[in-house]
Amino acid sequence: MGRSGDSRACGPIRRHHDQPGPVRERHRPDMKDMPMRFATLLISSALLPVAVLGQETPYLLDQITIEGGLTPIERQAYGRANTVLTAEEIRARGVRSVQDALRSVPGLSVSSLGASNTQIRIRGAEGNHTLVLIDGIRAAAGDSEYYLSGLDTANIERIEVLRGPQSVFFGADASAGVVNIITRQPGGSGVEAGGSVEIGNGWSASVHASNRDDRGGVSFTAATRDDDGYDHSGDGGEDDGIRRSAAQLSFDRQLTDTISAGMLMRYAEEEYDYDATSWTAMTADEYVIDADLYAERKESAGRIWAEAETLNGRLVHRLSYDQTRFELSQNGGAADKARTDIWRYRGAFGLDGPYFTATQTLTLGLERREDENSVASDQNRASNSVILEYRGAFANGLDVQLGLRHDNNDLFKNASTWSLGLSYEVPGVPVRLHGSAGTGVVNPSYLELYGGYGYAGNPGLKPEENRGFDIGAELHFAGGRGVADLTYFQEELENEISFSGIPLADGTNYYNQDGVSKRRGVELSADFQASDALSLGFAYTYLHAKDPDGQVEIRRPRHTLGLTADYRFAEGRGNLSGEVLYVAGNYDSQYFGSYETAELPEYTVVNVAAGYDVTDRVRATGRVVNLFDEDYFDSWGYAMQGRTAYLGLQAKW
Template sequence: MRISLLLSATLLPAAALAQDAPILLDPITLYGGLTPIEAQAYGRANTVLTAQDFRERGVSTVEQALRQVPGVSVAASGESNAQIRIRGAEGNHTLVLIDGVRASAGDQEYFLSGLSLANVDRIEVLRGPQSVFFGADASAGVVNIITHKGGAGTEASATVEAGDGWAASAHVSTRGERGGIALNAAAREDDGYDVSAGDGGDDDGLNRESLQLSGDYALTDDIRAGAMLRRATEGYDFDAINFAPTSARDYLVDSNGHADREEKAGQIWLEADMLDGRLSNRLSYDQTRYEFDDHLWTQAEARTDIWKFRSIYGIDGRVAEASQTVAFGLEQRKDENSIASEKRRRSNSAVLEYRGAFANGLDVQFGLRHDNNDVFNDATTWSLGLSYQMPNAPLRLHASAGTGVVNPDYSELFGGWGYVGNPNLRPEENRGFDMGVEATLLDGRAVVDLTYFHEDLEDEITFSGTTLPDGTNYYNQDGTSKRRGVEIAASLQATDDLRFGANYTYLHAKDPDGSVEIRRPRHQLGLNAAWTFAEGRGTLSGDVIYASGSYDEEFWNYDPATGVPKTELPSYTVVNAAAGYDLTDKVRLTGRVVNLFDEDYSDVWGYSARGRTAYVGLAAKW
């Protein structure tokens, strides 16, 4: 019934406009394992957002882009913190990567805030347990943000935008036969708004600056080397918490709080092909650092170091052309956090992957991983993905199953802020499977994908405000956190100039005690459309985001006997619009309006969302 609703709302009205000529698209390659894999051969549910999508929709941040991805929910508490959850899992169960390197360090969950799309080529969202290939913290999925590296020759581009603040970006790159180098820079000064929704309160703004340098070079015909360095600084305003609120409206108190974040990341790598391309090896070293200071009572530093080795063997030919490959990987990870400055977490891991593409349309991916941890239990995870293109039919069946883990963090293990940690905690384990069907219709102009998912979280780590019998404040819950749901994605190229898209997610997420999980909408619907006019010089687009059935905790109604009650947040519908026009072949005028109808809504009790805001900008390329 739901898929019929989506088809009626987005596909059928435009179907009559579809032309007969088939659409041929370049294959999309995912980094969904030890080796890249084409999306059409990947068994796991995934979504790929491209720079063209961002340009047409007029979105400017990663947070905005992810709100139109099935299976993904975003809960923002102001401009400074946006938490993502995949398939109803916790926020720290999704791993965020930037060019394959962890965006956050230590055990820190990555909060999206002001992360610009200006120099992003695409975002890959992989849903379901991914720990086999990406390690702990990827038990629910992965968001991999891939930046622009430039094409052959020399490229340069810049953008500037104004509206309730300003934003700017720049890119320059050069690439020859043996390699290339790219520099990306972005800055944003957001004047913000009153997050507390009080009368006459000051605006809570955000500023962010980022710089990334990356390059690669072919030392010989068979050996390549590369490196990446990234640094981002961010400052944001926040309001104080009222510890004796009587409603959501007075949970926050207007104040002049200000906090600063700093992110540093780097990678160096070396690749070597052997046996006439039949064996491919890669060695890399990643380092990520994070610093935080709220200038009141919290200062934190974290660091992660990862060595990785990967070797791929083509069973029936060169790795690039082989239909079957086997891969082996080794990983050594160390991290630290100032919460427990004398403590470290270390792990050594081994990974095995098999991939096979068969003539009958069947693609198989299997992975197995073992983590040897030094301060908590070891973990073994596995993953199986199947994709089957039905012969003589425009249908592709896909299914996957596997397990993922999330390690205890430093506070949970070692305590802090007056609470006692529990060194006997076990890693959380997520077990899940999904199955779906993808239909390609109208000579490739329409694609509809329907996926059912089923995930169970065991040993969920929980905080207790009162001291437990073992003298700690943290424990592994008994029972299972259950998450079930349906994801639907649909797109239609109605004409050469008119495109429609839709996505819908139904989520049923419960704690082991049967209570609803917070900040996870039960129903999420996204609709979008883009029209190109003036022989491709202009675009006009709009998108609609609807969410309902999301619960949050009423902090102001705490009862020592029953705890904090959970109540449902009001549903909301947000409409955004954007337009662009090429003034010349190299200069484009852009405009967008966020929350066009000034919807009053919230993802988190006590934190209001931004009202209607307009922006205008210019983009240039050379």
Template sequence: MTPSPLSRLALCAALAPLAVQAQTAGPASPIMLDTVVISGGLSPVAADAYGRAFTVLTADDIERRGLRTVQDALRTVPGVSVSSTGSSITQVRIRGAEANHTLVLIDGVQAAGGADEYVMSSLETANIERIEVLRGPQSVFFGSNASAGVINIVTRRGRSGTHYGGAVEVGNGTAASGWFTQRGPRGGLAFTASARDDKGFDQSGDGGEKDGSDRQTIGLTGDWKPADDVTLGFTLRRAGEDYDYDAVNFGATDAGSYLIDDPTLYGERTEVSGAAWAEYAMLDGRLTHRLEVQGTVLKLSDNGGDETRGETRALKYRLSYGLDGQPVESAAHLLNVMVERIDDENNAGPDFDRRNTSVALEYRGFLDNGLDIQAGLRRDDNEVFQDFTSWNLGLSWRIPDTALRLHASAGRGLVNPAFYELYADDTFTVGNPDLRPERNTGFDIGIEAGLLDGRGLIDVTYFNETMDDEITYVFGGAPDGVRASYVNEAGESPREGIEVAARLEATDALDLGLAYTYLSAKGPDGSVEIRRPRHELGLTASLAVAGGRGRITADLRHVAGNYDTQFWGAFATEELPDFTVVNLSGGYDVTDSLRLTSRVVNLFDEEYSDVWGYASAGRTVHVGLETAW
């Protein structure tokens, strides 16, 4: 069989680090990295042993690049497409899948209640410790809505001792945040709070009223060891947001007339989530049990109208066993078993609560030859849809006596239809209760290479995924022939691409970074999928100045080959103009505990759109102060 052009390109890209490594004088040694543990399985796993494609954005990454919202942070990650219809309604797609195929977690708890897609909105990065982006089918570990990937947002935990601090910023609005952490030998507590009143911009692009958002978030987490073999913990979070938006003109003839400035339209969003858990270790740590209860409620309303409410409740039990007789934390052969019960309810279908009971198994092997294995299997007993088996396999091999690591994974996942897709009955849309879940099957293979005696790292990954039974919105598809409805498309929706991530310590003062994604995503009929750019390139350069007390960072983002439907005229799918956006950020340590910050968003005032008819923010300047003790 003759390989496709993309497959040949992927092979060349994957071999490029080998060529660079071959040019390095002397014997190679693996790049030394800080130990990073990610939520990539039924229990945490070390990043350098993880076989699946992932990105971790740390608090330092976020601060250095001046990223103040999670949606902006995700725009820097390979394999992730972010599209916004205004600053408060943002969708995230991983590897060209649908937006509701990515599960968003905050401290391990589902961010959206009622089996809905989580709208990223103005979710702030204040008090975030790290953001984990896991790409590829993850349903074995996280269930429905994780068929394309998972975004896990981990909030501040704090280090040993008592610490506190905060930040303020002014620019196109105001923002403030504060935190307090205390950690001792038996546990810790972390309290965080933030508020951002963003004046926004005119989404219609007509020079009218700014469409802003006002968001407040409060969080509390804690853990405690009442005995050496028992640990208790909890997390609580509440966020509220008011935001503005503009009206849609159904008689539009072009992009400029599609959105109409309307200062009267507004929305409200409330998010409440929490979890409580207990862990018990037996047999000198060789056997551990974890029991956790979780809950999430999401409420939305527009213009003071009826409120939509979704709620998800979960009960989870996990057993971990060191098969080699070692404690779970250090076992070379580990078995995880999980039993999970999830209940969803949503007033989009008030008479159709959903329940799902699952059993999952995971084996991990950390072998002496540098080969690490993760294999998982899950069976869902679903009261509404057919039972389903998902699976996942990940391999990571650190090639001896080199700075190379090969990684590969394959898996299968699913997404259950949303309540609205099944049971909607309003002016414009009728649900389809006969919808089938969407299924995603795929694989990836990549190579990670340390460069220049550990001063750099590059990772190149090729992925190939296929969606079956893709759900689409059809105008006039309802039984009455007038309203719209949802249907499962016949055939397969193929997606493939290349993800590249690299970083380099060019000098003691200058750090460079790169993120690139090539994506081909098509529907069953061969049509291009919308809001999934073919090319996304990110470049970053960060320079230490003033003897290391200051730092200046520049970020460039280029997007090309992005298609979207024009909701006027022939309702055609057309390509949006390519665009390039440059952002600057900087910081200076006035004292050891006080830092002056600044950032310029869209430095060259580029006019661009992620979605036809919706403008994006122009140039804005912000300054702030941060403190920590």
């Protein structure tokens, strides 16, 4: 489980490329039965926590704070399904990229058109229905979806995944959920510094430094990676690598006893290689062909904020301004550019006392968002929003979160969304019930509206509207050494925007589907500290996702299973970990041959990692990705990484 997190993503307020188009075209396949070996693995894994349920010893709850609304909230009081990946967990697994860290999170589907073009989908929704944040700031700009690429985990403190409609608190593009990547924060007062270096199929390095006192502090992080990559075509051609460098600077200060302010700046440059595709191919092996293609992307983001307490701490005001810029050019051509500016006000009021100790709070949010994109440089758009959030923590163990939002859009029809979350700790037993319901909205993208890359847009598109609910139970067992959670979810999407490779009667390539796209499934997770030395993890997702015509949604596996184990030795100085990822029931459109949608082969991938503290300040690390050199892919034609070994050193001072 994770540790208590900082609140920098929302500020100090705290209480408790190469194929833009045809990825939505579908055909009706026949679903196959779950493989017997998977069923056996699932049943045997699920029996693990049952063996220890009979223990009645007291259990302890981790104090974890997540950015789950207008202001941070204690995870134990949060009604929505969520997952928190801590830096310690990520380090123990030896994971070095964000997309790989997310692959075993319940409810998430991760698919790649090569390592440089990875999408994440939550609960069967589209990739652009998930909002990716870095320290609470949008990673993408100008309405675009954020494609994960060389984003390194070296200076990440934790990753929070919020599942279900989140548009009330995070705006359009968060209709299916949010992934909030929170970077390293100083662990205490004084000066801290450290770094790491790793070799293997290229090299990487990172540094971090901070200085903090009782009035505030400053923090700097930087990371660079030159990954030789692998051949995405799988034809034995040249490797398609990623070269990325990123730096971030943050500063905060308590100006008076009641006023504080701060800023954050982030910049990244990346160059990556990719292969070409053949539209005349007849097989998957012929579809992706080795080519010397490359792209360059630049990302910059920043935030300035100020906060003040009034009414003896009962009312806390916060003003902030965010800006995100993004540039992408391919093969030396002109860059596509996008920008988003967001102005925010938050007024958090304690209904029954000072805000930080109140059991009931009311928060008002005001937002102004402006987007621009070079795809349609004369079609800038803006929206003004009002948000209201109520939270209540009651003595009987019930916590309530209620949110309402109204967006006044200058281009689309105005939208209103709502969200309700409930958390209830059952008296006398280590069980917490949680449930939520809500709505979300996603506005059409610039590409879908105005076209590009040879495709014709449709200015008449309607925003997509999502509604859904989930209900679950969290069980703590073995005296607090284990926790398991079972959640059922169901969501419905109206006006789903789809792509037609052949222009429609009106000459456009994009259209709103009639009817409702239905998604439902089960998320099951468990973590168990089997002994002082051994910890085990389990995550499973069953997903049933179809469009209004009853056709299966592509790149959303029906079954995803992740198993992890971490063994500590030498009095905790060393660790050995392993993870298993099993995926089955995944469909993808074949852009070759008869252009059908077909089921991808199931696969099992095993990764191992180890680390040892050579001294109190130096740690040696090693890891092997795809230990058994599994030949697999999660999109037709695109090979995944084969067996690769890495060695590294980490230092702190």
